[in-house]
Amino acid sequence: MPRPRTPRVLVAAAMGAALLAGCSDGKAPAAPALPGSTCFGAFTPTELAPLMGTGEETQVDGPADVRLSAGRKSALCNIYVDGKTRFFAAAERLPQGQHFFWAPAVDEQKPEPLPFAENGKLWDSGAAIFLSCNGPTEAFELKLWLDGSTEQIKQEERRPLFAGLMKKYLEFAKEQTGCGA
Template sequence: MRTPRLVVALALGTALLTGCSDGKQSAVPELPSSTCFGVFTPAELAPFMGTGDEVRVDSSADLSLNVSRTKAICTIDVDGKPRLTATAQRRPAGQEVTWGSEVEKHRPDVLPYADQSRLWDSGSAVVVPCKAPEGDFDLVLFIDAVPDGLKQEERRPAFAALMKKFMESARQQTGCGA
């Protein structure tokens, strides 16, 4: 029996989330008090928002994933430019993980709190094994953002902290008893 493979294809997110500036100075945009499934605060996301006038948040209200609702996505744009994407996907337990060349080219680290994970300068991804009464499953969590508000040495620690909070909230909201 072959094990299905999961390729975490982050090329789209990484390619889209490239910071650019038109030379015009704007203020840091104001975010809602709770963003992306109710997980993140404006202070946690501020380093990724850059400057601009108009913030657009497109997000599910929560991460209550189940066998019928298997994916939740949050995107934040500032002045029409992508700044942050966070996704959570529920999938069958035990599938092999292949991170893909788009992730590996960033020379990622493994998160200290998650074996099946990657951490790079503009994002993080993790596979969380979960136990539930209706059957075991895996949560695949992904964050990609434009970190131009952070110094180089601050980027990976910032993404590690965001992912830890995201992972804890996703476990709770999905009933993951890992």
Template sequence: MGRALRTLLLIAGALIAAAAVAGRAEEKKAAAPQLPERTCFGVFTRSDLEPLMGDGEAVTVSGPTDARLNAQRRSATCNVDVDGRGRVLVAATRQPLGQSFFWPPTDRSEPAPEPLALGDRGILWDTGARVALTCKGAADSFELELSLSGSVEHMKPGTSRALFTSLMTKYLESAKQQTQCGV
């Protein structure tokens, strides 16, 4: 075999090997999944939840279209999964006035949760937030608890609490309107 032919075969082999490695790298890192434009009771936009999605192919959103709670419909939950793995959980629960929500003590894990200055009582973790408030209105009064949590494994460390504070602020305003809290 001539030297030029051997060189061409080596180059071709190297290009084929490089293409195979690049193909495997693309297979391992799937593109970010496409979220609906609005999700979870119509509260969150695609860009609100994208930091919690990570990589994947198929997004599944389950739950009602709104959080309009009343004495008969006392709770609503929205789940967002990517390729069958939970990424976001958003919930609202309504109870009769005077039946406050019990929050078990938090474990001593690091970093510790911190108070969240929303509603009557709020708490914030690296993986989510919870808020409770009393809704007193002319026609109806009740207790309302809002919670949201998400998978933060794809986020830059130290950024999740700011995201969950922002998400809960948006969720609280929308949930108050949808449940007619204080109306």
């Protein structure tokens, strides 16, 4: 008669099976799919994929565009993966001459200047720009902000990623808001 297995052996077998099931094909868990155009239509899924990490469900919460006016002063976009924010983009239109101060939380990130923006900062998990605009009917100030989850990105790749995203976002937002028109 075979000897019955002890609970310790069963637990060890179950743990081993779980570990093998998680890496049976040798591939890392997949990043969730993004829609073809995200955050106001400014970014492609390929551009944002490094920030998405792994997960099953993606939700994009934000308007279709970033066309700001005197009546529509801000636009926010959040991309969630399994309910957690993985990427955030914001634009805010302020009255001309509005004074702007960088939040202490930005300075704690040891930011560096963005090379393509006079009043822009870049840090490991984001970037922000504050600029004066001459619009088609009036002058205004424009604040752009990007932030994302970077734990899955190598340290040396974080700032270049956000600099590239912000450069694209700046041009996109200037066109949509009429900044410089």
